[in-house]
Amino acid sequence: MSPRVHEFDWPDRAVVGTIGPPGSRTFYLQVRAGAQVMSVALEKQQSALLAEKIDEILDHLMTVEGNPFSVPVSTPPELVDNEQLDAVEEHFRTGTMSLGWDPSTAQVVIEAYPLPDIDAEDVDASPGEDDARAAEMLLVRMPVGSARAFTKRTREIVGAGRPACPLCGYPMDPDGHVCTPPEV
Numbered sequence: 001m002s003p004r005v006h007e008f009d010w011p012d013r014a015v016v017g018t019i020g021p022p023g024s025r026t027f028y029l030q031v032r033a034g035a036q037v038m039s040v041a042l043e044k045q046q047s048a049l050l051a052e053k054i055d056e057i058l059d060h061l062m063t064v065e066g067n068p069f070s071v072p073v074s075t076p077p078e079l080v081d082n083e084q085l086d087a088v089e090e091h092f093r094t095g096t097m098s099l100g101w102d103p104s105t106a107q108v109v110i111e112a113y114p115l116p117d118i119d120a121e122d123v124d125a126s127p128g129e130d131d132a133r134a135a136e137m138l139l140v141r142m143p144v145g146s147a148r149a150f151t152k153r154t155r156e157i158v159g160a161g162r163p164a165c166p167l168c169g170y171p172m173d174p175d176g177h178v179c180t181p182p183e184v
Helices: 044-063 119-123 144-159
Strands: 002-010 015-021 026-033 034-042 092-103 107-114 136-143
Touching: 002 034, 015 044, 015 144, 026 044, 026 136, 026 144, 034 044, 034 107, 044 092, 044 107, 044 119, 092 136, 107 144, 136 144
Parallel strands: 002 136, 034 092
Antiparallel strands: 015 026, 026 034, 092 107, 107 136
């Protein structure tokens, strides 16, 4: 069975955002094209790594001799998006992701696949059985300016969590923090 692809070519909006207070936030990659909105849950680390790797692709493109693509060094002001997420209906929790560059359209390409559902009953299932959730994916194609804006916002969202303890470096909860300072 070929995967059901939720494809967003040149989306109106592609952002990472969160729901919940720091320490209990759920991260979402949300994409919108017209009335179609899709939200997939990510881990904080996935969000941070996605932004880092997109920036690496864009930075590399800027160094390529004869590169025909106009890659912005920073986020174009007209593409800054500080709005809240649209209404979130989680479609799936992301497991595997892939990232690439499509030179034919000058777009960064993100693919997100759901975590497989593994429970006690699935342990005895044969490997060839279809799993509807595993047979789908989110495919997002963003132009370079939107990709640069995506990374800026994602880095800000990831960095807006709980402050780090100056003694141990671990996140501090709003209701208190107990740590053991490192030995000197």
